[in-house]
Amino acid sequence: MNAPTDISSADAHIGSSYIPSELLDSIEVGIAVLDRNFNVQVWNKFLENHGAKKAEAIIGDSLFTHFPEIEERWLKTKVDPVFNLKSPVFIIWEQRPYLFKFDCNRPVTCAAEFMYQNVTVFPIVDKNGHVERFCMLVYDVTEQALGKLGMEHLNEELKTASRVDGLTGLYNRRYWQERFDEMHKLCVRRDKPSTALMLDIDHFKRINDTYGHQAGDKVIKMLAALIKRCVRETDLAGRYGGEEFAIVLNDSSVEDAQAVAERIRQLAQRLVVEHDGESITFTVSLGLAQFSPDFKGAMAWLECADQALYKAKEGGRNQYCIYA
Template identity: 70%
Template sequence: MENPASPHSIPAELIDAIDVGIVVLDKHFRVEVWNKFMENHASIAPKAIIGDLIFNHFPEIDEGWMRVKSGPVFNLRSPVFIIWEQRQYLFKFGANRPVTCDATDMYQNVTMVPLVNDDGAVERFCIMVYDVTDQALSKRGMARLNDELKTASRVDGLTGLFNRRYWQERFEQAFKLAKRQDTPSTAMMVDIDHFKKVNDTYGHQAGDKVIQALAALIKRCVRETDLAGRYGGEEFAIILTDSPVSCATTVAQRIRRLAEATPVEHEGQTIRFTISLGLAEFSHDAKSPLAWLEQADKALYDSKQGGRNRYSIYTSSENEE
């Protein structure tokens, strides 16, 4: 098998003409070849770096890491590849892209190739540096777009809470988990009192502000492990995981009091609102997720019937809190 041609045997004009960085280092990491691509991006002329250690000019290259990374080149006579997903760059070069580009540094794919002597020894190796900034930004942009689409499919645009469809998917998982485990969880339904009157009096934009205000309060009061969503219109649904109803009432009361004390400003007018809540701790009497949620909804109905601005707890005997 023939050894790969050394850059020393390739005309310098060709090495300089290709749009790829070419660097040859000896086994002590002193620079032997430094092509035009490297000169242009590093602003270092060949005469200023050839014969010198690469680490003296590029502090971003950790010497210990570089020696370990290039080990297979010398020990196994095997190429080494570094892709931008693992490490954005080996040499810290500017992205050299328009102002609108969201990258300040170049993304690079790097290949280290052993240069084998006639006697089979590897005394030097070639580093090839590929500018893959455009490809990397495109891939990152697609990944970001996919994340945004995934978020949009899960989140209610007005409130930032989970939308009904995604909340129900997660609720079904919570129901199955509650059935398998002994730790209690509590479902909570929340509804804005006399919301139609708010819309009729102040307009739908004001109603949206009230909904957003309540959503913000809910976010403040629940934990990251809880599951809060906009169930529809002015109605919200929450699962307080690992929480018996005795603890969930504390959360319900906090949300209720904050709502009562939170004014909403709209076009120079101050809107006051209250909420009603219904709570149902998981019980094996609930044969389905819908049955569990209906228990919380029944407790919410009891709160409405009992005068609003309060919470109620579902019991099988339908006694009100």
């Protein structure tokens, strides 16, 4: 086996190949050669520059001494096929963002805290067919990684935007209806009560006519925030249209739902919305309908809650009514 070679001052022998140090140093890829004990034998300029460790300072030492972020047991297990099967090994950034925690030394616009890396490890077979050393190639794939991560983030934002109402942050009508259909099917299969609520703002047109549509939007937004505080994560709340909201209280009987409805009603009645120096107060009306297997579909269930809402408005508003 060749003695450890400092490529900063001499050429390198990798296997039976003679590689000039100028070539190793000009390649924009990290090149390291290690022995079975993971002692460094070759360390090129790319690794020097990004790792802030000169070749003469690291050659002959264990890799793990200089890079404690590398889990020794994991890497040795990962590299085991290189020695036992003479097979290359690949470490891709999607599985592990980096092997060496190098800073991302790209322009200040770079969003990465570190260099994303793909690493290829391949055996160096000597003339007797034995593998006593291996070569590690380290590729900087930060740009590709950020591009993919950015696209995934954008897709997630678009997915959220397609589900959420822009003004209130609640589910929009289309997505709420999809989820409601699923919850209805679940209610059909299970013998557990759930209750649908429909509610809207009393005399909302008067608010718009008196204070303007911006004030009306602010009232809708504040009511949505109030609804969020009153329901659980397992419940389904959405803006059904205009000033109308729809909620399904999962695993809740109509008796349980009455407490939620009354809380929403009381909090809405006490809420004061400030707009352009004006203090706006409002009330809401609610209709409740507990799921029944007699309902012929999800919309029939929702229609019963809507009928109860209509009854609450006919009865004087600022109250809730239960579908009989």
